Amino acid sequence: MKKAPARVGASVVATAALLLGDFSAASATADAHFVPEATKIRWNGTTATVAFLEVDVELDANVTTISTRVTAEVDAVCTNEESTLHIHRTASSLRTSDYLISFDGTVEGPATVPLRVQGLGVSGYTCVVEHISMTAELEDFRTGATLTHTT
Incomplete structure (x- = not known):
């Protein structure tokens, strides 16, 4: 029994x-982890580029899979004579890609993510972007390493 x-x-x-x-x-x-100091976000209005570095990666494979979610928060002021509009818009996008693991256990990227923020222009108004905040969320599916970086 x-x-x-x-x-x-x-x-x-x-x-x-x-x-x-x-x-x-x-x-x-x-021990695998992303290095916060090596993480940089650039955005040209249509594509976000995230530079990153993951260290201490030890896998049997020579590649790992990393997802990158980028969120843009944009504040704009639009004027038309005496009328003023304050606009706040947010957009995010996600891209997952495979990256090679170097012989020393590092993974470097840029990750490129298509990203557009809609609704920042108003017909008949002159609009100026006052503030942009960017956040990148990185996750390595095979090591479990994660990082959230905001600029």
């Missing part, structure tokens, strides 16, 4: 291992 529970326990462990993946890969990359 004690063997039946052991079989049930073994099948639960096997099922959990299949669902959760290989624990040895996760433990091998436990």
Whole structure:
């Protein structure tokens, strides 16, 4: 009678291992992390470029998969003679790509993400952008490393 529970326990462990993946890969990359000081965001109004550096990446593969979500928050002031409008718009976009892992365990990118903020112009008004705030959220799907960087 004690063997039946052991079989049930073994099948639960096997099922959990299949669902959760290989624990040895996760433990091998436990030190992987993005370097905040190496993260930079540039935006030209249509495309955001995020420079990043991930270090201490140890995987059996020579590539890893990183998602980059970029959010732009833009404040503009639009005037038409005595009328003034204050506009606040937000837009975000996500791109996922594979990146090569260097022999020294680093992953460098730029990640390019298409990003446009709609509604910053008003017909008949002259609009000037006063403030732009950019946020990049990086996540390495294989190592679990994450970073949120705001400029």
